[in-house]
Amino acid sequence: MDKPPAALWITGLSVRLFGLKPWSIDDRLAHLGGLLAGAVMALTPVATLMFRFNNPDALLVLLMTAAAYAVLRSIQDARFRWLLLAGVFLGFGFRTKQLQVLLVVPGLAAAYLLAAPVSPGKRLLQLTGAGTALAVSAGWWLAAVELIPAEDRPYIGGSQINSILELTLGYNGLGRLNGDETGRPGIAGLAGLGGVLLWQRRAAAPARAVRRGWQGAAAHDGGCRCAAALAAPLAYSLTTAATAHSGAIVSAGPAATGARGNFAGLGNFGRQGTLAGPGPLANPGTANSTRAPGGFGGRGGGMGGLLGTSTPSDALVTALRTDAASYTWAAAVVGSNNAAGYQLAAELPVMAVGGFNGTDPAPTLEVFQQLVADGKIHYFIGVSMMQGETGSDAAARISEWVAANFQAEAVGGATVYDLS
Structure with missing residues (x-):
């Protein structure tokens, strides 16, 4: 937290x-x-x-x-x-x-x-x-x-x-x-990309609403102009409220053509296999198909990563619940949003390795190895993550150690390592 x-x-x-x-x-x-x-x-x-x-x-x-x-x-x-x-x-x-x-x-x-x-x-x-x-x-x-x-x-x-x-x-x-926030994932860049996305949506419903409002109020008094000006925020807000969201950065306004989940359409932030190091099950032939496990990017587990989360498959939830009482954590995964998605679905404790964006030194590799040796963690789930600009590399080291010492298997579209 x-x-x-x-x-x-x-x-x-x-x-x-x-x-x-x-x-x-x-x-x-x-x-x-x-x-x-x-x-x-x-x-x-x-x-x-x-x-x-x-x-x-x-x-x-x-x-x-x-x-x-x-x-x-x-x-x-x-x-x-x-x-x-x-x-x-x-x-x-x-x-x-x-x-x-x-x-x-x-x-x-x-x-x-x-x-x-x-x-x-x-x-x-x-x-x-x-x-x-x-x-x-x-x-x-x-x-x-x-x-x-x-x-x-x-x-x-x-x-x-x-x-x-x-x-x-x-x-x-x-x-x-x-702007000197340790582990921050390029928020200034996201803001700039958000501006680009808003410009791409200039012909969408909110923009049309404000143009029509001003045109319709041109012959009336200032009160009508104010009401017309508020029509655009109203339309945009209603669209925002009616759109489902997930993860830490929520969606605003109508979806742009070609975008997935609004901000997710810009480089697939927090989605599968685009930003940083992939897992062993990454799509062959991509630029990210040679680095190691989960942690920061790659096909990994298919969960939302830094900016979002999603609902895991029934097969994965079943696996997490199997013999869960024998472990302190049903699974470990890099990033708190990823952990939240699995924890809410399985209703079991899931360790968020590296904190919010995977750049906290908690746990360290040594501590994680001891927890595994003590039989505290059942699975490690590889995920896609956008790496922070600064901060600890403990989560990346943990991901690499898991991939080097445990066998990966695909469970419901996710890359899972059985640590038992």
């Missing part, structure tokens, strides 16, 4: 209460203005894109919005407790996605300094109190993780040295601003 746990607490509690089902319940009501504002935000394409799956961004935006509301109430009512509550919301936002929540703090602080109905000295004193509330509500979890010995807690995903401070200041901190 390369994020703090707040968003996972919410979804975990939901599963505890309602079970693992593809629906949720929200029966809260609000004033008409709030409902309209919420509808506008919900119909914004990027919100529809990010909030439709269990990424921390939805909770992060909710907490930042709640903090802004609390600051406004503090200014309107001249009540310090609202400002303290804003600090608590921001602290909880830190436990959702760490330093990214601080992007709104300068604006909120400036608004209070300029508009609070108290003396300037009291404004500074109260902001200090709110900052303390933020630090306490965010810092207790950080301190707890840092103080617990590494051998008594899970590995800190996204960190190269198993440190929550490194994760906070690097991968989930300054790295989000300067």
Whole structure:
């Protein structure tokens, strides 16, 4: 896990209460203005894109919005407790996605300094109190993780040295601003390719909707123009919400001609046999047919890789469930999205080698070898993965060791190694 746990607490509690089902319940009501504002935000394409799956961004935006509301109430009512509550919301936002929540703090602080109905000295004193509330509500979890010995807690995903401070200041901190994220799989390149894909879709339904809207509203007032302008985001958002998705990078808008799963059509990111090292069962005659097992690319296991996942075959699920009680992990596979697909299908523990994108040094080759020797892992599944630009090569070394020491077999379209 390369994020703090707040968003996972919410979804975990939901599963505890309602079970693992593809629906949720929200029966809260609000004033008409709030409902309209919420509808506008919900119909914004990027919100529809990010909030439709269990990424921390939805909770992060909710907490930042709640903090802004609390600051406004503090200014309107001249009540310090609202400002303290804003600090608590921001602290909880830190436990959702760490330093990214601080992007709104300068604006909120400036608004209070300029508009609070108290003396300037009291404004500074109260902001200090709110900052303390933020630090306490965010810092207790950080301190707890840092103080617990590494051998008594899970590995800190996204960190190269198993440190929550490194994760906070690097991968989930300054790295989000300067792009220096260890193990990042070329996100800037994906963004550029996404722009190309959007340009290819310029004749699709959302683009046509906005053109027609502006043409139809040309003779009317500004309100009609605004309504017409919102028609395009509405059409795009509805298409996004109606399209099934899988994996870590979800799909937006209508599918482009020749593309598979929207972003997947651009180089088959996270799909079979295109980016990096293939397994022994890779398609002959391809550029990727000589390197070793699974891990980073190749035909491997046919699961989604970094940017997606899919449902494994019935034959593979049956194999994973066979004698599963005798093992701690029914299987091991590179990447957390790959592991998630197998784990949800088989309802059994599956080890995510290398963390989210396969570049965490967890487990190391030595640790993995010991787990295999102890009979803890039943299968290793070769998969296609897009390798990160930096980070540990432990997952690649594990993949190579498995391929060199165990026999590969095809099970339901996947490359599987029996480690028993």
